[in-house]
Amino acid sequence: EDQVTQSPEALRLQEGESSSLNCSYTVSGLRGLFWYRQDPGKGPEFLFTLYSAGEEKEKERLKATLTKKESFLHITAPKPEDSATYLCAVQASGGSYIPTFGRGTSLIVHP
Amino acid sequence: EPEVTQTPSHQVTQMGQEVILRCVPISNHLYFYWYRQILGQKVEFLVSFYNNEISEKSEIFDDQFSVERPDGSNFTLKIRSTKLEDSAMYFCASSERGGRGFNEQFFGPGTRLTVL
Secondary structure: OOEEEEEOOEEEEEOOOOEEEEEEEEOOOEEEEEEEEEOOOOOOEEEEEEOOOOOEEEEOOEEEEEOOOEEEEEEOOOOHHHOEEEEEEEEEOOOOOOEEEOOOEEEEEEO | OOOOEEEOOEEEEOOOOOEEEEEEOOOOOOEEEEEEEOOOOOEEEEEEEEOOEEEEEOOOOOOOEEEEOOOOOOEEEEEOOOOHHHOEEEEEEEEOOOHHHOOOOEEOOOEEEEEO
16 A cells, blocks of 8 residues: 655744655655645645656755655745645556645744 | 635535535646545545546545536536535645646645534
């Protein structure tokens, strides 16, 4: 069974304090790994897609990286507006395109 | 900026009643999806829809559930006889592409379904 585990469950940072969120996965073969941001009471907002080990994507203060077993979402000099839950989802290779989501990391950035 | 909209934002119903959740996907998108998120739990895929038919569905999407695109703009999820465990946030999403573009999806704000 495909597994997606995100850590930590919750993270509190001071504004400007860089850190990383982890998404480890166990799938028979990876088709794609996806990062989303979810604000309270709202739907997930797509951030990045990563397809192969070694790939990196950047957007403003966020950088996503991928290895064969895990992905990291690096947040550089975060601001309070980066506070949200960050979700990771994995799509396994094969006939199905159904994604498996992790539980998310709740990030709070204090001013 | 185009966005996915969902109505109602909150639906309260009695166990055993039918509910219809409505979504208006982004106008040029061709692929449509429903997800649910039980409070405090993971986002779970329910169904994907393309070219007026279901592309894929999860184990959750049993005979109690159905989807429809009744006209050129709306996409609906019907739950025929609601159960307590159907209480969740239901998200609609759409994407321009399928396949590898599957997860470049735009999500709506969700409908919170409460079954009493």
